[in-house]
Amino acid sequence: MRKTFPRCFPGLLVVVTACGVGASEQAEPPAVESRFEAGQVWSYENREGEDQSRVLVERVGRLADTATVVHIQIIRVAVASRFQPSGVQDIIPHVAIAEDVLDASVLELKDEVVSPVGFASAYGAWLQTVESGEASYYTMSVAEIVDLVERAVN
Numbered sequence: 001m002r003k004t005f006p007r008c009f010p011g012l013l014v015v016v017t018a019c020g021v022g023a024s025e026q027a028e029p030p031a032v033e034s035r036f037e038a039g040q041v042w043s044y045e046n047r048e049g050e051d052q053s054r055v056l057v058e059r060v061g062r063l064a065d066t067a068t069v070v071h072i073q074i075i076r077v078a079v080a081s082r083f084q085p086s087g088v089q090d091i092i093p094h095v096a097i098a099e100d101v102l103d104a105s106v107l108e109l110k111d112e113v114v115s116p117v118g119f120a121s122a123y124g125a126w127l128q129t130v131e132s133g134e135a136s137y138y139t140m141s142v143a144e145i146v147d148l149v150e151r152a153v154n
Contacts, residue, residue: 032061032068034060034099036057036060036070036099037057037060038058039057039113040056040109041054041055041057041109041112042055042107042109042110043055043107044105044106045105046077046142050078052076053076053077053146054074054075054110054114055072055075055102055105055142056072056074057072058071058073058119059071063130063137067098069096069097069098070099070102071094071095071119071123072097072102072142073091073093073095073117074092074095074142075114075117076090077092079146079149079150080150080154081153081154082153083153091117092146093118093119094119094122094123094126095138095145096126096136096137096138097137097142098138098139101138101139101140105142106142
């Protein structure tokens with residue numbers, strides 16, 4: 001799999017988590033058929049020490065009739081962040097990720113109910129960056145995305 005590192009703006013978490021591959025997609029049409037559904041909580045191949053971290057599926061859609069994209073939150077992470085008073089960020093509010101890449105990252109569907117935090121505003125910011133041609137979606141594993149966000153916010 002090709003690893004693509006997006007153009008991001010350190011310190012702007014909403015933008016950082018909204019960056020990705022290619023940047024010419026149109027706004028996302030309605031949801032599509034997928035094994036992923038809004039509200040699902042998945043364990044994933046996480047970073048060391050983050051065994052309780054989860055992926056919360058928020059939405060599934062298609063960009064420019066080419067790629068199925070899953071919109072997720074990554075919760076219960078321990079991202080070192082100079083922007084947090086505690087020095088640690090425990091949630092990445094929005095990540096747009098290719099469905100096949102997410103499928104390769106997740107391990108087990110969990111029987112958990114989790115309420116999203118900050119998803120709507122982060123998703124809205126992502127849509128704006130996609131419409132302006134500045135962002136798209138990730139094609140790297142969830143753990144790699146967490147590492148990338150951590151590097152960007154430090």
